[in-house]
Amino acid sequence: xxxxxxxxxxxxxxxxxxxxxxxxxxxxxxxxxxxxxxxxxxxxxxxxxxxxxxxxxxxxxxxxxxxxxxxxxxxxxxxxxxxxxxxxxxxxxxxxxxxxxxxxxxxxxxxxxxxxxxxxxxxxxxxxxxxxxxxxxxxxxxxxxxxxxxxxxxxxxxxxxxxxxxxxxxxxxxxxxxxxxxxxxxxxxxxxxxxxxxxxxxxxxxxxxxxxxxxxxxxxxxxxxxxxxxxxxxxxxxxxxxxxxxxxxxxxxxxxxxxxxxxxxxxxxxxxxxxxxxxxxxxxxxxxxxxxxxxxxxxxxxxxxxxxxxxxxxxxxxxxxxxxxxxxxxxxxxxxxxxxxxxxxxxxxxxxxxxxxxxxxxxxxxxxxxxxxxxxxxxxxxxxxxxxxxxxxxxxxxxxxxxxxxxxxxxxxxxxxxxxxxxxxxxxxxxxxxxxxxxxxxxxxxxxxxxxxxxxxxxxxxxxxxxxxxxxxxxxxxxxxxxxxxxxxxxxxxxxxxxxx
Numbered sequence: 454x455x456x457x458x459x460x461x462x463x464x465x466x467x468x469x470x471x472x473x474x475x476x477x478x479x480x481x482x483x484x485x486x487x488x489x490x491x492x493x494x495x496x497x498x499x500x501x502x503x504x505x506x507x508x509x510x511x512x513x514x515x516x517x518x519x520x521x522x523x524x525x526x527x528x529x530x531x532x533x534x535x536x537x538x539x540x541x542x543x544x545x546x547x548x549x550x551x552x553x554x555x556x557x558x559x560x561x562x563x564x565x566x567x568x569x570x571x572x573x574x575x576x577x578x579x580x581x582x583x584x585x586x587x588x589x590x591x592x593x594x595x596x597x598x599x600x601x602x603x604x605x606x607x608x609x610x611x612x613x614x615x616x617x618x619x620x621x622x623x624x625x626x627x628x629x630x631x632x633x634x635x636x637x638x639x640x641x642x643x644x645x646x647x648x649x650x651x652x653x654x655x656x657x658x659x660x661x662x663x664x665x666x667x668x669x670x671x672x673x674x675x676x677x678x679x680x681x682x683x684x685x686x687x688x689x690x691x692x693x694x695x696x697x698x699x700x701x702x703x704x705x706x707x708x709x710x711x712x713x714x715x716x717x718x719x720x721x722x723x724x725x726x727x728x729x730x731x732x733x734x735x736x737x738x739x740x741x742x743x744x745x746x747x748x749x750x751x752x753x754x755x756x757x758x759x760x761x762x763x764x765x766x767x768x769x770x771x772x773x774x775x776x777x778x779x780x781x782x783x784x785x786x787x788x789x790x791x792x793x794x795x796x797x798x799x800x801x802x803x804x805x806x807x808x809x810x811x812x813x814x815x816x817x818x819x820x821x822x823x824x825x826x827x828x829x830x831x832x833x834x835x836x837x838x839x840x841x842x843x844x845x846x847x848x849x850x851x852x853x854x855x856x857x858x859x860x861x862x863x864x865x866x867x868x869x870x871x872x873x874x875x876x877x878x879x880x881x882x883x884x885x886x887x888x889x890x891x892x893x894x895x896x897x898x899x900x901x902x903x904x905x906x907x908x909x910x911x912x913x914x915x916x917x918x919x920x921x922x923x924x925x926x927x928x929x930x931x932x933x934x935x936x937x938x939x940x941x942x943x944x945x946x947x948x949x950x951x952x953x954x
Contacts, residue, residue, distance in 0.1 A: 504580025516620035516637035563593035717855025758924035798826035
């Protein structure tokens with residue numbers, strides 16, 4: 454057992470032993486409002502390196518972003534109290550709140566925002582540079598005004614520069630050190646960081662919205678084995694934890710709060726059409742028809758998710774109803790397409806390269822394609838990260854938490870340089886024009902949703918991805934913790950309270 458697991462197990466065992474007298478043991482610490490969160494501790498604390506994956510939720514403790522989104526997914530003020538476009542739509546000016554500071558005392562001004570965005574675009578190991586292709590130049594015209602000239606008309610920028618992409622870091626912090634110890638302007642400040650064990654935070658009195666932060670202290674604790682999560686929350690070792698779908702019923706039986714947070718999550722089979730046999734469109738279509746999405750929902754989400762054939766859940770603004778169920782599960786049709794392509798049953802053999810995270814999904818793919826006549830060899834590669842770093846693969850699996858900007862989600866999947874496009878530089882015909890039209894449409898325009906869905910429809914012509922299922926973000930929390938705002942994909946700390954034990 455790793456040191457992290459040993460520490461977490463010891464903490465849980467101690468709590469189980471002391472159940473019923475925890476209040477006296479906690480002593481003065483319980484006089485503070487403390488949230489104990491069991492979580493996979495971030496490998497990177499620099500948002501430029503960490504990227505826009507799910508860990509941005511944890512980083513939001515230490516960092517504030519240029520904008521936020523509300524429960525409708527609309528861009529709302531954060532560090533920037535307002536913004537405006539020029540008449541053409543190829544320049545946007547963000548107006549920062551005055552007198553902002555980072556936790557190291559450095560001014561969070563327009564120059565600091567400029568430094569962050571330029572670093573995110575140019576740093577060698579940046580995981581965000583692909584999200585910032587619309588940014589041509591960034592200029593600090595005053596202490597509070599950041600002017601961004603764009604490479605194209607793009608009204609998505611206020612959505613783009615939210616938590617996943619623009620968690621602003623202190624320009625005076627060494628990026629190498631920043632990756633281990635965050636220096637931001639978020640609602641909390643790190644007071645202790647022991648890698649692999651825990652990270653402690655204290656409330657940041659200089660946070661721009663500190664009056665709406667009602668928690669004094671946050672303790673991030675290394676996540677234990679999934680089977681012990683419910684017991685850990687029930688006995689008070691943790692107040693909040695990520696919950697596996699298989700543990701939902703146990704959490705409900707323990708009368709804990711299960712948080713079914715809305716999100717933009719979608720999982721897919723990634724196909725490289727530059728590699729045989731997927732250079733034959735009939736084989737790609739065979740995979741599409743051989744995919745039984747409901748099996749993914751049942752075996753991976755335990756019924757908590759839903760089938761999807763798009764990179765969004767069906768209730769999302771960018772979901773295209775015209776494209777729904779275009780390739781329904783039809784095993785006979787899949788077999789016929791393989792025969793039409795000139796292959797006998799069992800003649801096609803492909804490698805499916807994954808990390809262990811996708812092992813259950815890989816077994817489902819292996820079984821479903823075997824039924825159609827395609828042999829799949831599953832290979833687990835611990836060094837595999839995302840399709841962006843694995844363009845030489847023929848077949849893989851991936852899941853995405855999406856972006857605040859639906860256009861950015863589309864380009865990440867279907868664009869010629871999209872990090873989730875295993876078939877780079879391929880993109881479907883008509884996609885570039887459709888996605889440009891969606892970018893060029895103001896978010897409050899009556900035609901925005903229709904143009905957005907048309908871009909989705911064009912993207913779904915891609916043969917590089919077969920979408921499978923969408924799952925919510927599941928958490929379990931103590932009843933002492935108040936409800937989170939239903940903001941898609943995010944955990945917002947404003948307004949949250951933790952009652953005394």
